[in-house]
Amino acid sequence: MAFLNDNYLKLKAGYLFPEIGRRVKVFCEANPEAAKRLIRCGIGDVTEPLPPAVVAALHQAVDEMGARPSFKGYGPEQGYDWLRGAIAKHDFRDRGIEVADDEIFVSDGSKCDCGNILDILGHENRLAISDPVYPVYVDTNVMAGHTGAADDSGAYAGIIYLPCTPANGFIPEPPKEHVDVIYLCSPNNPTGAVATRAQLEAWVKYAIEHKAVILFDAAYEAYINDPAIPHSIYEIPGARECAIEFRSFSKNGGFTGVRCAFIVVPKTLNAQTQSGESKPLHPLWLRRMTTKFNGVSYLVQRAAEALYSSAGKAQVKALIEHYMGNAKVLREGATKAGLQVFGGVNAPYIWVRTPVGVTSWQAFDKILGDANVVITPGSGFGSQGEGYFRISSFNSRANAEEVARRLQELKW
Numbered sequence: 001m002a003f004l005n006d007n008y009l010k011l012k013a014g015y016l017f018p019e020i021g022r023r024v025k026v027f028c029e030a031n032p033e034a035a036k037r038l039i040r041c042g043i044g045d046v047t048e049p050l051p052p053a054v055v056a057a058l059h060q061a062v063d064e065m066g067a068r069p070s071f072k073g074y075g076p077e078q079g080y081d082w083l084r085g086a087i088a089k090h091d092f093r094d095r096g097i098e099v100a101d102d103e104i105f106v107s108d109g110s111k112c113d114c115g116n117i118l119d120i121l122g123h124e125n126r127l128a129i130s131d132p133v134y135p136v137y138v139d140t141n142v143m144a145g146h147t148g149a150a151d152d153s154g155a156y157a158g159i160i161y162l163p164c165t166p167a168n169g170f171i172p173e174p175p176k177e178h179v180d181v182i183y184l185c186s187p188n189n190p191t192g193a194v195a196t197r198a199q200l201e202a203w204v205k206y207a208i209e210h211k212a213v214i215l216f217d218a219a220y221e222a223y224i225n226d227p228a229i230p231h232s233i234y235e236i237p238g239a240r241e242c243a244i245e246f247r248s249f250s251k252n253g254g255f256t257g258v259r260c261a262f263i264v265v266p267k268t269l270n271a272q273t274q275s276g277e278s279k280p281l282h283p284l285w286l287r288r289m290t291t292k293f294n295g296v297s298y299l300v301q302r303a304a305e306a307l308y309s310s311a312g313k314a315q316v317k318a319l320i321e322h323y324m325g326n327a328k329v330l331r332e333g334a335t336k337a338g339l340q341v342f343g344g345v346n347a348p349y350i351w352v353r354t355p356v357g358v359t360s361w362q363a364f365d366k367i368l369g370d371a372n373v374v375i376t377p378g379s380g381f382g383s384q385g386e387g388y389f390r391i392s393s394f395n396s397r398a399n400a401e402e403v404a405r406r407l408q409e410l411k412w
Helices: 006-010 016-030 032-036 052-065 081-095 110-120 135-143 197-210 282-292 298-306 310-336 360-371 397-409
Strands: 104-107 127-131 159-163 181-185 213-217 243-248 261-264 270-272 278-280 341-343 349-353 388-392
Touching: 006 135, 016 032, 016 360, 052 298, 052 310, 081 104, 081 261, 081 298, 104 110, 104 282, 110 135, 110 213, 110 243, 110 261, 110 282, 127 135, 181 197, 197 213, 278 282, 310 341, 310 349, 310 397, 360 388, 360 397
Parallel strands: 127 159, 127 181, 181 213, 213 243
Antiparallel strands: 104 261, 243 261, 270 278, 341 349, 349 388
16 A cells, blocks of 8 residues: 655644635525625735736737747746846846846746745754744645644644744744744735844844745735835845745736746855755755746746836736725724724735634634625634734725725624
């Protein structure tokens, strides 16, 4: 009989969002009239159509694929040079950040990259992960065998949990102990918090002192409107020696259904072998990509390239302004409802404290049942998320306004 990967058996529950989907399905089947007025503010999925520049690029790319002279077969696994160059120029070098074209690796999503990066990191690493946090960080380490078993609270052995609370602005502080791999996310999912330059400088200083690697998830950087807040970890001196950055086109260009992202692996970033030698990670990631991935489709990469055109940039700006306008409406609605609200200023997520004595899942059930609105229970992001819930601003303006109204009508 074949053996399975026992690490999967250590996972405590189903992935958060499918569980939300299951509960919503049960509710809708039992309440068909309420289902007709259901508004989803749970999963952070975009709702607005693709930017016109992207649509035009997709049409042109399809036409190219339909003609023998311009047809494309397999492309480079790490991405076409023209897209890697556009990313490096517009997202980094035009902002005074040193990133070379070949340090960019184009992928089909940051969620995939966050898990796949573990292929080149060893089992011996001590992990530091924020709590609450995007569940993929923890679950992929469990699946890869980088943790021990979970205790009764759901905490896994081998992970140093970094509490994120109102006291530290939901941005974790470097631990007193040694760790090897650090997960940071700014703007943060789920709390909507953003790391200041001083906070990132402290983390880079810690990583260099401990020879640690920071895995920096910047999937929502386009939503930062405060000029004092860094968009990239590489704005911090020394970060090229200690950090890998994840970026996505999902939430700025609306690519959740199109699928395109990228990861930055500096050639100056090293890790050590079991024998203590220092080796660069860049060639290992290149080897992993060219072995396990056939690359993002030509059509999608042309669509991503269009986001960097003058028209594409203007259309992305309009999309972000739309979603952040929703965030403002939702923040104000939740505040008027008497709830304590965080986030939603430099990020598309609003992090809300539940009323006293109400758990995250109780709040989920209450808001679903009485307001017919789907939110995300904070406990699904970790133990420190208990007592909170997340509202996504990815929706139409009419829906955001209606959700704000319904929240104010709730009787807790």
